[in-house]
Amino acid sequence: AADLSGILNGIDYDEWNPATDPHLAEPFDALTLDRKVATKRALLDEFGLLSPAALERPLVGLVSRLVDQKGFDLIAGLVDVFPTLPATFVLLGTGDKRYEDMWRTLASRYPDQVGARIGFNEALAHRVEGGADLFLMPSRFEPCGLNQMYSSRYGTLPVVRAVGGLADTVENLDVATGLGTGFVFDTYSPAALLEALQWALDTY
Secondary structure: OOOOOOOOOOOOOOOOOOOOOOOOOOOOOOOOHHHHHHHHHHHHHHOOOOOHHHHHOOEEEEEEEEOHHHOHHHHHOOOOOHHHOOOEEEEEEEEOHHHHHHHHHHHHHOOOOEEEEEOOOHHHHHHHHHHOOEEEEOOOOOOOOOHHHHHHHOOOEEEEEOOHHHHHHOOEOEOOOOEOOEEEEOOOOHHHHHHHHHHHHHHO
């Protein structure tokens, strides 16, 4: 181990660039972040969730394989809590049937607050990253991960567990200084995930 050092993964800054991304409703960058709302509006509309209330609420995005590694067992533990939160949720992904069914059921029961697309669509993945306010990635383990980097690139603050590459790439918000790039929790439990998500929603 003393002879080895890790090289952090990276993303394609040309493909994942909100200033030139053709999949967004309107391009934006760090100096024009107010334009991000155009893609939020389009994304909500695409999922059938658009309303004045939904535009005001924080939009939480997930693009993931629906498997335990990605923390979906934690999310399953909060399946009755998520709809009570002051947020809207959109998911794009595919994986274990029980998690696919869970999200289909959530979307059916809460059609004004939860949207789910089972499968994968590259353009929609860009719109989720560009239109969401927060990105949820509560992984059990994560050698590096890319979505939290896409999120940071698009001004979408990641909510992640402090593990592997997520711990390497997301700096927890420091309330005293206002510095940080996301919201990080340590313990692998539904309660810890909920606490971090509530903190992110309160901060929004």
